[in-house]
Amino acid sequence: MISSQVRAGRWAVAACFFTNGMIMGSWVPQVPLLAQRFDVGEAMLGLLILTLGLGAVVIMPVCGWLISHTNSRAVLRGSAVISAFALLLVALAPNLALVALAIALFGASIGGMDVAMNSNAVVVERRMGLAIMSSSHGFWSLGGFTGAGLGGKIAEALGPIGHASVVTAAALALLSFALPRLLVERQPQQASSDTSPKVRFPSNPGVYLIGLLALLCMAPEGAVLDWAALYLRQEMGANLATASLAFTFFSGAMAVMRFMGDGVRNRLGAVTTIRISGTVAAVGMLAAGASSNPAIAIAAFAAAGLGIANMVPIVFSAAGNQPGVPSSIGMSVATAIGYCGILVTPSLIGFVAERTGFSPVYMSFAVILLVVVLLAERLRPADFIATQPSPDVPR
Template identity: 30%
Template sequence: MESFLVQPVSKRAARLSIGSFFFIAGLCFASWASRIPDIVSKLGLSEGGLGAVLFALPVGLMVSLPFSGWLVHHFGSRKMVLLSAVLYPLILCNIGLVQETWQLVAVLFVFGLMGNLFNIAVNTQAVSLEALYGRSIMASFHGIWSLAGFTGAAIGTLMINFHLTPFVHFCIITGAAYLLITLLYRNSLRKDINAGDDRPLFAKPDATLLKLGLIAMCCMVCEGAMFDWSGVYFQKVVEAPKGLIPLGYTAFMSTMAGGRFAGDKLVMRLGTLRLLQVSGLVIATGLIIAVAFPAIVTATIGFMLVGIGVSSVVPLVYGVAGKSTVFSPGVALAAVSTIGYLGFLAGPPMIGFIAHAASLRWSLGLIAVLGFMTTIISTKTRF
């Protein structure tokens, strides 16, 4: 432990460095998302075709999960952060160059694969720095990712108004990312917590990791529902005017980002268990309000509560997983991410199937039950 604590940079400098990598990851992903309509128009994709193409990204993510943990454990998170931070924006630029649908599928697969390696590596750095601080700082890093999402969306709108192509837009983002890497990479942590020990790379996750994965899965089902269905809900159920259709998504994203910046203080006051329990209750309450009272004001309030509820769950789960006594941080994070992302991937299609069989309100009502499962599973988990 002493060798881990001897770091050549200050904690503050390391925090700024790691935060910049969270920002790069969020900025690149949001930049891609902001130009999807342009790329769809360029390739002439239908809605169904777009759905099939977009599936390549989460497939790449899932394929990379077992290898990401091994790479981070074997080579260290610092090297993997640098590798992924350099390649992730470069792959983004290649998205802007695609001319055929199959090319987009291939590039998105690699984009998802590299994005997950980036996610595991930078969260391993954050877990190690959190150990140095001796208190929760994980939620603020995820807040930076959310802030980068807003920034990326705003820059995307600006680029569209200036009539710049996606390729030029993505090259500008890549240049900004490389500038941050050049300035701040040297202050990243040289050594991961518990690096060099003999913990297994491949083994059956213990009960605690499985429960943490289930908590993440329940939360990420709710996140996926908001990302993919909030606009549809406001359009078809709330029947909001066209200009207010994005209101639900904006409300959710705003409170999720704000909640993440407040999450570290909340966990210090309430503790991990209590905060997870409260988060599940808030998620369920928000969805029930939106379902029971599908008017603009009440649905917006409901989605704001969902954003508050989900904001701290994944950062807390990652923080606990990174302190596993069974696996190294990178491997533990990969195990929890694998289970969690199953919910993120399966949730939106499940909502669609239930909506087709019954209604969208029924779908979100059932998602509220999964949100409440965060509270139940947390109660049965040791922290």
């Protein structure tokens, strides 16, 4: 029997996923606006995106350590409030130097929130004895769909500051519901017998391999998030509202599949689900890169979203269920490595795309996704949710 408190905690963490996705989706229309405001090309945009990624990757292990010494709810509350204002700071920044600092803070707050909400989702999974990670990421995708889909029209009507102000207000409204209802785990490892609370990297090599797989799964997502709008606008002549639809449909397709994902994964198992999903995603990315028409490219990105949808949640569940590794530490290490794919790799894409265009870049991701298919067996720990001891029960 699942208590009302646990059910409330499940919806609270879902709201956090939605909010995080909405803020990240709202970043999509801000990218071409940044290029217009400061008259910069893909290479400089790549450097700015790199600061976003570096802010996230630097803070993620710190948040993992904080969670292991406090709890995921406390870290999630703090990082979520900062995230709500971060995009507005980017829009308000008057020059490139301050934009870079604001983007780094944006990345750090989003990244810290990501580690904390994924760790909290593991708490909920174990309390419920059911997989909820795919549907939680479904709420993230639904948030991304909302942020990117509405963001292009709002940004065209209100400009970057007006758009970011709307995002901040919406985020604060959602968080006022979610943050008081989050579940909290006790941390028995902080007993008085623990005389050396040191930051340690896990010795289990499986955590780092799973982090690498997370990177390979998330790199295509980052490429669509940061560059698809510019790809459609510059190479296919689409307007801003149409160009934003690439990530909108990509994220919407992910949301639909992720809400189905827990049932699919419970029926087929993590390994088979990864193999099927990775193949579909590879075909979609190949078609998106080969297209010369915005409508076809948008449809291909949607197909890729269907495939990628359940890959990242399965990877994160595997990271949080590694034998002998606390879920918060395994999650933070795998998330930090994985987020190099969504937050750091896209900065390199800018340098490559300035010389080759985006088409070959997107086609190359088909090969990357097939590597994950070949290594799918490594993600079998994602099936062990119910057999792991709950992190909020002293042991």
